[in-house]
Amino acid sequence: YREEQERREKLFVVYQVVLKWFVALLIGIGTGFAAIFINISVENFAGWKFALTFAIIQKSYFAGFLVYILFNLALAFSSVYIITQFAPAAAGSGIPEIKGYLNGVDIHGILLLRTLFGKIFGSIGSVGGGLALGKEGPLVHTGACIASLLGQGGSTKYHLSSRWLQVFNNDRDRRDLVTCGCAAGVAAAFRAPVGGVLFALEEVTSWWRSHLMWRVFFTSAVVAVVVRTAMGWCKSGKCGHFGAGGFIIWDISDGQEDYSFAELLPMAVIGVIGGLLGALFNQLTLYITYWRRNYLHKKGMRVKIIEVCLVSVITSAISFGLPLLTKCSPCPESEASSGIECPNPPGVYGNYVNFKCHNEKEYNDLATIFFNTQDDAIRNLFSAKTIREFSAQSLLTFLVMFYTLAVVTFGTAVPAGQFVPGIMIGSTYGRLVGMFVVKFYKKMNIEEGTYALLGAASFLGGSMRMTVSLCVIMVEITNNLKFLPLIMLVLLISKAVGDVFNEGLYEEQARLRGIPLLESRPKYQMRNMMAKEACGYRKVVSLPRVIKVGDLVSILRSNEHNGFPVIDHTRSGETLVSGLMLRSHLLVLLQSKIDFQHSPLPSDSKGGSFLVRHTNSEFVKPVSTKGMSLDDIHLSDDDLEMYIDLAPFLNPSPYIVPEDMSLTKVYNLFRQLGLRHVFVVPRPSHIIGLITRKDLLIEDSGDSATVELQSTSSSGA
């Protein structure tokens, strides 16, 4: 019998492994398709918009202006309407929330099905509507939602869940899936599979096991293949305006071949500027978000909608109006031979946009970056062989205006990523510095596009404070390895400068939203604190093993704790800690009422019957639903007089620390293992044994496996 049980367990393990990989595959495919859908939609909306506007301004600039504003307004309105009405959790970039979730905090609503749809359709509207925000952050959130929904086998609310997927019934598996989803999101957003893995590793997860890396890597590879296939399919022209200018890869293979050591100084300057502007960005957005949360958004949904519409109109007016006021420049003659057409209609991929130029051979440099999709603008800023395309004045104007717009747009109730705006800002001042370098050093092998790339890296480094993942992402999106050491240098400087002033964008935002992120490093003063001080000398609310239902309800009502120690009495009358009971599990028990009993004595049900009454999955906290509240449970007076035996449901051995352990150690335990509760116990009176490394090296001989196979019944979750 035992052999059979063992075989069945092994089969189950194989099933689980296969299923995990299968779900990783599905996550990759799903995220890939979501990214393609968003990209095609955005490109098509933007394409229609620019084509229409350009057709109209041939006759009247004013009519074109109106159409442009209205088109953008309609898209932005659709986005904010979806968000405020259906999916409030889909506003913003979502990365701070995902980070919080993977750090161990539960935030309601961030992984719902409606949030997924809100993210997808909302970001189509907001990005297509030309706001100063990107679709990359939302795509990461989208990937995480897809992963979480697949992990629980569909949305429980809409009864789409399938049973066979419900093996992912513990927190750890769920978090693993969401990590995969994040990586898939980045991989899809930037077509940067390795960058996706590193992003998931460096930025979002707080604990990491190396065999997870392997699965995350697989997911990213699947995304890369899916996206590539779709791009190939679109090449035949079936995707409308989605063509060469579609998915991010801002190729700078034409950039400069080499760099001299004299150039390291201006590059360091770019790093410093990036650190300063990035830190300023974090600080400004922090203030504005704070103000928004506390004053503006308290006034209701209508204010949010009006706000977004206002921002949309201002953005449209600036991006249309400013180029109108700029004088056109004559096309450079030397470039004509290099295959770059000089006057280009706006909205079409390419440099040198002709916009309100009277002469045939003139172009408007501000329109080239402003009156364009952001992807194309960045491509133009990164472009090589186009020295003197932009005037310093235009770039400076653009920098100031776009920076302001990005700060104002941040925190409105639409899905908003900060990657692409950051790259826009960074590449603008990078190109500015590059122009001065070209003037100063007077060498022709310096390309302004290279400096634009470094500027982009520096601003992102100064704002988001990522290092390795950002470095790899920048390399992957520009498809150029030559500048890797330069990007590293610039990132190091900008992150160091930024760290002087404040924390990274995501950390600041998470703190503002009350998400208690545990940093990777314990605070210094923790060294001198003991574990018992951290509990704050609060009274611990503990439960007896068998408890009256009425008492339980009143205990649950009287506090907000999420975990309760359960104390049992041995036959000799001494107390003994039995384990930890979670509030959510108690609520499940109270709701089902199956385990109520009349006697206050411990029930002698031995595992078996317990398993019949409850499937394991009932206790799984559904991540993508709102969770249960005590008010949802209705108990009759008879019920309240009954008893309940908690023994089969509790976690029998939570991690414990002695009372005088240094808080630094407790912190490391908490953070490295992703815990939620730790018991502080008195210093033990004696020791049963000492486990060393060698004790944990059990061979796969199979002998030791069969030694103990009972005592597995009481694993409530």
Added chain:
Amino acid sequence: YREEQERREKLFVVYQVVLKWFVALLIGIGTGFAAIFINISVENFAGWKFALTFAIIQKSYFAGFLVYILFNLALAFSSVYIITQFAPAAAGSGIPEIKGYLNGVDIHGILLLRTLFGKIFGSIGSVGGGLALGKEGPLVHTGACIASLLGQGGSTKYHLSSRWLQVFNNDRDRRDLVTCGCAAGVAAAFRAPVGGVLFALEEVTSWWRSHLMWRVFFTSAVVAVVVRTAMGWCKSGKCGHFGAGGFIIWDISDGQEDYSFAELLPMAVIGVIGGLLGALFNQLTLYITYWRRNYLHKKGMRVKIIEVCLVSVITSAISFGLPLLTKCSPCPESEASSGIECPNPPGVYGNYVNFKCHNEKEYNDLATIFFNTQDDAIRNLFSAKTIREFSAQSLLTFLVMFYTLAVVTFGTAVPAGQFVPGIMIGSTYGRLVGMFVVKFYKKMNIEEGTYALLGAASFLGGSMRMTVSLCVIMVEITNNLKFLPLIMLVLLISKAVGDVFNEGLYEEQARLRGIPLLESRPKYQMRNMMAKEACGYRKVVSLPRVIKVGDLVSILRSNEHNGFPVIDHTRSGETLVSGLMLRSHLLVLLQSKIDFQHSPLPSDSKGGSFLVRHTNSEFVKPVSTKGMSLDDIHLSDDDLEMYIDLAPFLNPSPYIVPEDMSLTKVYNLFRQLGLRHVFVVPRPSHIIGLITRKDLLIEDSGDSATVELQSTSSSGA
């Protein structure tokens, strides 16, 4: 007073941080220079060798053969002599040992100064001597040695230590430094800074904190800059034969532009072959190393030296003799226009080596890969636009011979990396598959060099089982991002295939050497085991708080434990666990004799006097020395009658687990925190408090910092 103390502490923290970064800088520079030194030496030795041999074979092939063999033999002998006489720990690749060290195992001698020199000079000899091994693994070990030596401020044995560097006096800081050193080693070996970071992350460390990544990244960037500077300096011709063919970057930018879906099948085949051959390689080397350890190497040093010399002679004979037996092929005519010269003298960088060809316009394809440095051979295998350079017969011969040589060479007493041999083997069968694809699909845009690259990735994946880091390293050494998804695909397949048969090369070797590596995943049967079972019901040897020196010595002599629980008695007579005492600390106490006292009562020294008698650094286990043994300590009979109070020296709060905790949980605790000892205690009788996430979010307000600043005295280590 308190404020001043606090200020001083803060200053110390700043000092520590600055020092950590400074040491990271030094590690980068040191490893960079070591790599350059090794590379220049190897290239020069190899250059002289081939130049000399080629000059002689113009007259007599037999004399050339003799000179070639003797030259190689001399180099190999110098290598094995250095290793066996001075630095036995420097044999092999060193990566399993470093992995073990970072996993928490102490292995004597791996981080000594003599090991460092043995690694550097030994690998110059072994690689320059043309053995079938690489210099990349040893470089990783070199980086780790440099890091560890810098961290303890020089070698303690040779009195080179400086005091101001001794702030790195805990295990964690040391391990962080060694992690930096590993990354620097990889970055220097392959000129792959990002790959280095990922290698350190994926392959060697078992626990990881994200702020360490930042410092590792910095170290890698420094290495990249140092190496680049040196390469620039060498371009002026000051480095002898070290020139274009020096540092690894096998540029394949001329490779094929695109790939069709039909090609995915042969690529998958490459992945499967890689998995099979890689797993076979692991298994064969495992058997041979096992046999060597248990039979051959027990016979003393002379056997080791003879073995290496024998291998060297065989290798030389094969690499000289086999090309001699091969027929020359006529130079292809079409290539003449593409700038590739057809008959090249051997040893010179380039394809189409002329070796014993009678005709002017002929070349020897086997000599092109065999009678050449490995770097150049790989460059030739990766090269594009050279379809039909190699005949299938030559490649197959080379594959079989080189595979056998690599297996035989592995485990001899010389520093030996498996990266480059792995790439050689992989690219050979990759190119073979590529040749069949070219024949079968009959498209001209397929390049055999691309298949060679994929083959190399597949073999490394099948043998070492790395994923992300290997992927990035392959991309960085070939300077080409286009094939990233293909490399990912091939790696996924080869790792999966290999995992069916055995573990990765480093894990297998570590296990064979008795290094108890804890894998990232606990064994499945641990789920059903409890903590107390793991201690194996052994009797715990515990010490009283005040112990007679004689008793202590006999306890230490009677067992091999490294940690002892210390039990104290309260006034009411109850026992209480005071903490953990390490054997190494006890030895320090016994040696210094300062703390011996006459009375068996606890001394009332309150911290202060303790700190005067011992500086903290005395207790630091010197990683790079051999450690102390009980036999080194001489105690008089009077000494043995005295007492010692252990209270000030013990670790007052090691991590504890209740006796019935699931072993899976214990395993995770152990592994994630890098522990050495865990106390198993009885289930607690009551709970003092519960720590949750919110309790650990202490603000930097400064109020809480001053609450508790006493009670820090007893932190022995």
